[in-house]
Amino acid sequence: MKKIKLLLILGMFLIIQTIHAQITLNLALNPRPQPYLSDWMYPVNGQMIISFIPGTVVNDPNVKLKTTLLDQGRNIIGITNINAARVYTLRQGVNQFTMADALQLQNLMLPGNVQSLLQRTGRLAAGDYYLQVELYNAGGDAVRAKQTARFSVISYQLPVLMQPANEAKLDAHIAQNMITFRWTSLVPTSSEQTFYRVQVYEMLPGQTPMQALRGNQPILDEPATRGMTQFIWRPNLSMIDSTANHKFIWTIQSMDAKGIPVPSMDMTTQGRSEPAVFTIVNQAEILGEKSKNEVLKTH
Secondary structure, three states: OHHHHHHHHHHHHHHHHHHOOEEEEEEEEOOOOOOEHHHOOOHHHEEEEEEEEOOOOOOOOEEEEEEEEEEOOOOEEEEEOHHHOOEEEOOOEEEEEEHHHHHOHHHEEOOHHHHHHHHHHOEOOOEEEEEEEEEEEOOOOOEEEEEEEEEEEOOOEOOOEEEOOOOEEEEHHHHOOOEEEEEOOOEOOOOOOOEEEEEEEEOOOOOOHHHHHHHOOOOEEEEOOOOOOEEEEOOOOOOOOOOOOOEEEEEEEEEOOOOOEOOOOOHHHOOEOOOEEEEEEOHHHHHHHHHHHHHHHHO
C-alpha cells in the first residue's frame, strides 16, 4: 500500500513538472576570466547552461537574453538592448552556450568612458564586476529565469625599478660601454606571457623629469627578453667628453601577450612603473664628492 502511495505521489509530481515547463539558467563563469572580453568565447572562461523541459502551460522554446554588467557597487555600467537581442531556439534538455553568448558584447550598451576604454584596450578597468543574465520570452516582456555571477579583472602591481636607483650617478667611462637595468617582476604573476619594455629619456636643460618623460622621444625603447627582469644597454652616446653629466629618466612598461599595457589601478600610467632618474658623471666628479663626504664625516 505504501509503495502504491509513493508511486502516486511521484506520478503527480511528474505531471506537475510536465504541466509547468521547467527552464533553468546556470552561469558557470570563471571568477577570473581572460581579460579581453572578445576572448570569452573560449571554454576556459566558463559556460552558460540553459535546461529546458517543455510543458503544456509554457512550451515556447524561443528565448532572448538580457545581460546587465554591474560594477563592484552594483551600479549598472552596461545593459543589453533587449529589442535587438538575438532569439535563441532551445532544444529539449541541456543547451550549452559560451560566456561570449552570455555577455552579448556586440549588443551591450555602455557609457562613454567604459566604451572608450573597451575600444582602446579590449578590456575593462581592473576591479570586481557582476554579470547578470535574464532569460526572457521571444517577445522580451516576460522573465523566465535569472542568475548573477561575480568576476574580477586583476589589478597588477607594476615592477619596481632597482638599478640604476633613483638619483644614481654612473661613471661615464663605464656607462659609455654598458648600462645594466634591473627591476622586480609583475605581481601577481600573469597567466599570460608578459614582457617588459625598457624606456629611457634624456632630460634637457631646464626640464623636470616628468616633462622629459611626457614630452621627449625615448632614446631607448626596447623589449627585454621575455621572462627576464634585466636589460643591458650599450648606448651609442659620447659619455666622457665635455658633454658628460647627462641626466636621464627611465621606466619599465609592462606589456601583455598582445603587446598592450597590463592594467593597474591607475590606467593612465599605461603599464609604466614609477620612473627613476640617473646621471652620467665623470670619474673626477665622483671622486670629488667622495672626498667631500669624507671631510664632512671627520668634522
